[in-house]
Amino acid sequence: MDGRWAFETWADRGAAxxxxxxxxxxxxxxxxxxxxxxxxxxxxxxxxxxxIEPGSFWMGSPEDEPGRFDKEGPRHLVTLTRGFWxxxxxxxxxxxxxxxxxxxxxxxxxxxPVEQVSWKDVQRFLVALEQRLPACGASLPTEAEWEYACxxxxxxxIYTGDLDILGERNAPALDPIAWYGGNSGVDFDLxxxxxxxxxxxxxxxxxxxxxxxxxxxxxNAWGLYDMLGNVWEWCADGRRTYTDQPQVDPWGDPGxxxxxxxxxxxxxxxxxxxxxRSACRNAIHPGDADHALGFRLSLRSIEPGxxxxxxxxxxxxxxxxxxxxxxxxxxxxxxFLTSPTGWGAFSARTPRRRSAxxxxxxxxxxxxxxxxxxx
Numbered sequence: 001m002d003g004r005w006a007f008e009t010w011a012d013r014g015a016a017x018x019x020x021x022x023x024x025x026x027x028x029x030x031x032x033x034x035x036x037x038x039x040x041x042x043x044x045x046x047x048x049x050x051x052i053e054p055g056s057f058w059m060g061s062p063e064d065e066p067g068r069f070d071k072e073g074p075r076h077l078v079t080l081t082r083g084f085w086x087x088x089x090x091x092x093x094x095x096x097x098x099x100x101x102x103x104x105x106x107x108x109x110x111x112x113p114v115e116q117v118s119w120k121d122v123q124r125f126l127v128a129l130e131q132r133l134p135a136c137g138a139s140l141p142t143e144a145e146w147e148y149a150c151x152x153x154x155x156x157x158i159y160t161g162d163l164d165i166l167g168e169r170n171a172p173a174l175d176p177i178a179w180y181g182g183n184s185g186v187d188f189d190l191x192x193x194x195x196x197x198x199x200x201x202x203x204x205x206x207x208x209x210x211x212x213x214x215x216x217x218x219x220n221a222w223g224l225y226d227m228l229g230n231v232w233e234w235c236a237d238g239r240r241t242y243t244d245q246p247q248v249d250p251w252g253d254p255g256x257x258x259x260x261x262x263x264x265x266x267x268x269x270x271x272x273x274x275x276x277r278s279a280c281r282n283a284i285h286p287g288d289a290d291h292a293l294g295f296r297l298s299l300r301s302i303e304p305g306x307x308x309x310x311x312x313x314x315x316x317x318x319x320x321x322x323x324x325x326x327x328x329x330x331x332x333x334x335x336f337l338t339s340p341t342g343w344g345a346f347s348a349r350t351p352r353r354r355s356a357x358x359x360x361x362x363x364x365x366x367x368x369x370x371x372x373x374x375x
Contacts, residue, residue, distance in 0.1 A: 020036060020037060020038045020039075020132055020133040021036070021037045022034055022035070022036050022037075022133075022136075023035040023037070024304065029223065030050060030219075030221075030222060030223030031050075031051065031223075032050070032051035032304045033048055033049065033050055033051070033088075033223070034048070034049045034051070034085055034299070034304075035047070035048045035049070036048075036049065036133070036299075038095070038098050038099065038129075038132065038133075039098070040098050040099070040101075040132070041101075042097050042098050042099075042100075042101040043094065043097050043098045044098055045092065045094040045095040045097070045098040045110075046095075047087050047088075047089075047091070047092075047095055047297060048087070048088045048089075049085040049086060049087050049088060049297075049299060050085070050086055050088050050222055050223045050224060051083060051084075051085055051304050052083055052084050052085070052086050052145070052148070052149050052222065053083045054079075054080050054081055054082055054083045055079070055080060055148070056077060056078065056079040056080070057077075057078055057147070057148050057151055057153075057155075058075050058076070058077060058078075058155055059075065059076055059077075059078040059144060059147055059148075059242070059247075059279075060072050060073050060074060060075040060076060060242055060279055061073060061075065061157070061277070061278075061279035062075060065157050065163075065277070065279070066157065066163055066164065066165045066274065067157070067163065067165055067272075067273060067274025067275070067277055067280070068274075068279070069274075069280065069281075071239070071241075071242070071281060072242075072279045072280065072281060073242060074242055074243065074244040075244075076242060076243060076244050076245060076246060076247060077246040077247070078144050078148070078246070078247045078248075078250060079246070079247070079248045079249070080144065080145060080148055080249060081248060081249055082249075083303070084141070084145060084298055084299070084300060085298060085299040085300075086141060086145075086149050086224065086296065086297075086298050087296045087297040087298070088215070088219070088223055088224050088225055089113075089214035089215045089224075089225045089226055089296070090113035090114075090214055090226055090230060090231055090233060090294045090295065090296050091113065091114050091125075091294060091295055091296065091297055092110060092111055092112065092113060092114060092214055093105050093108070093109065093110050093111075093112055093113070093114045094110035094111065095114075096114040096117070096125065097110070099125055099128050099129050099132070100124070100125055100128060104116040104117060104121075104289070105211075105291075106192070106210070106291040107190055107192065107193075107210040107211045107291065108190070109190065109211075109213065111213040111214060112211045112212065112213055112214065113211055113214055113226070113230055113231045113294040114294050114295075115211060115231050115289075115290065115291050115292065115293055115294045116289045116290065116291055116293075117289055117293070117294065117295065118286060118287050118288055118289040119234050119262045119284075119286035119287070120286050120287055121289065122140065122234055122295050126138040126139060126140075129297075135301050136299050136300075136301055137298075137299050137300025137301035138297065138298075138299060138300075139236060139297075139298050139299075139300055140234055140235055140236040140295060140296075140297075140298060141235060141236060141296065141298045142235055142236045142237045142249075142250070142251060142252075143235040143236075143237055143239065143240070143250075143252055143263040143265065143281065144247070144249070144250045145298070146233065146235050146263075146265045146266075146296075147265065147278060147279065149222065149224060149227065150220065150224070150227040150228070150265070150266070150278045151220075151278050152220040152221040152222040152224070153221060153222075154221070154278070156278075157277045157278065157279070158173060158174065158177065158178075158228060158276075158277055158278060159177070159220040159221065159227070159228070159278060160173060160176070160177055160218075160220075161173065163273070163277060165273045165274060166201075166203075167182075167200070167201025167202075167203075167273075168181075168199075168200050168201040168272045168273070169181035169182040169199055169200065169201055169202045169203060169272050169273060170182050170201050170202060170203040170273065171203070171273035171276075172203065174203075174228070174229065174273060174276055175203060176217060176218050177217050177218050177220075177228060177229075178217060178226070178228040178229030178230070178267070178276050179211070179212045179216070179217065179226070179229040179230045179268075179269045180228075180229045180267060180268070180269065180270075180271055180272075180273060180275075180276045181196070181199055181202065181209070181269070181270050181271050181272055181273070182202050182203030182204065182273060183202075183203055183204050183206075184196075184206075184209040184210065184211075184212060184229075184230075184269035184270065185202075185204075185206025185207065185208055185209030185210075186204050186206055188206065188208050188209055188210060190208075190210060192210075193207075193208025193209055193210045194208060194209050194210050194270065194291075195207070195208060196208060196209040196270075209269055209270065210269060210291075211230055211231060211269050211291075211292075212230060212269065214226055214230065217229070226266075227266055227278075228266055228267055228276045228277070228278070229266065229267055229268060229269065229271075229276050230266075230268060230269055230294075231266070231268050231269070231292055231293055231294035232264040232265065232266055232267065232268050232282065232284075232290075232292055232293045232294070233264060233265050233266050233293075233294060233295050233296045234262060234263075234264055234293070234294075234295040235262060235263040235264065235265060236262075237251050237252040237253075237254060237262070237263060238252035238253050238254030238255060238260075238261055238262055238263060238283065239252055239261060239262075239263040239281055239282070239283035240252030240253065254286070258285075260285060260286055261283035261284060261285060261286075262283065262284060262285075262286050263281060263282070263283055264281075264282045264283065264284050264293060265280070265281060265282075266280075267280060268292035268293070269292060270292050271292070
């Protein structure tokens with residue numbers, strides 16, 4: 001491969017390869033997708049992504065929304081000027097293991113979300129992934145990008161409509177879409193579940209609870225699973241103070257030292273119903289880790305044709321991009337993918353090799369203009 005990007009059809013796939021591969025396509029339900037395959041000495045895994053087109057939305061919650069916290073207001077108009085790829089589910093333990101070679105989670109299962117990872121741990125993961133797949137622009141979504149993707153065009157408390165909270169952990173509208181404190185212990189299948197016997201006002205009775213396999217509930221209208229519940233998800237930036245003024249590609253200052261905080265979103269398997277809403281937000285020190293805290297991967301340097309366009313062509317068609325090692329001086333290339341779908345482009349800037357210590361600086365660089373592609 002020697003520093004080049006290769007494209008192949010399904011027929012070209014052949015035997016398993018150690019270099020990462022990206023498959024692109026379109027489906028009838030949610031449109032454009034990409035799937036990243038990775039196989040290393042630690043194992044193999046894959047992650048599917050959905051293309052999130054740029055646009056505007058109302059961020060925050062109205063004052064009369066059930067379960068609302070003060071930091072969710074005032075509602076304000078946010079515009080994101082560049083699309084991005086977002087994983088359709090939280091990063092799994094299998095994917096983390098393939099990249100990092102360890103398994104830090106409390107609730108061990110390859111198809112469950114990785115947890116017990118701090119924001120700083122995630123930066124090391126992003127660096128390690130980019131070393132295997134140079135120029136992919138691996139990152140976290142900003143808080144604004146996260147809420148935009150979660151809402152998927154809605155303005156309601158959750159992405160399927162309104163939320164009636166009948167008890168602390170009892171909101172029936174959450175049951176089809178989220179693992180939260182009211183249902184996360186139903187038929188729980190691990191021996192080390194969290195004791196949930198004394199949780200109050202649960203939607204269903206259960207004695208032990210924890211994370212669940214990703215993508216086990218209904219996705220939102222953009223094909224994203226577990227945006228609410230299962231695990232809180234780290235965001236790239238800090239939790240900014242809202243105003244009623246319109247914002248373009250907002251970025252929250254995370255602060256420094258002991259006062260540093262990064263935004264987390266979505267609620268989790270142990271939370272009350274009021275915390276499992278599209279607008280609910282929290283902030284955690286970047287060095288902290290928890291058994292209810294994971295993340296969702298974003299890619300910045302791969303674009304499906306012209307940003308903001310929904311490609312035409314035959315549904316279900318796919319092409320593949322394989323990443324080989326990149327050597328020599330950095331450079332920039334844009335490779336257009338010709339296929340039956342008639343679309344696809346890969347923007348690849350060969351970065352300098354980074355170490356794990358570069359993680360925080362890398363994220364600040366790649367997210368300096370949130371929503372814009374790295375490089």
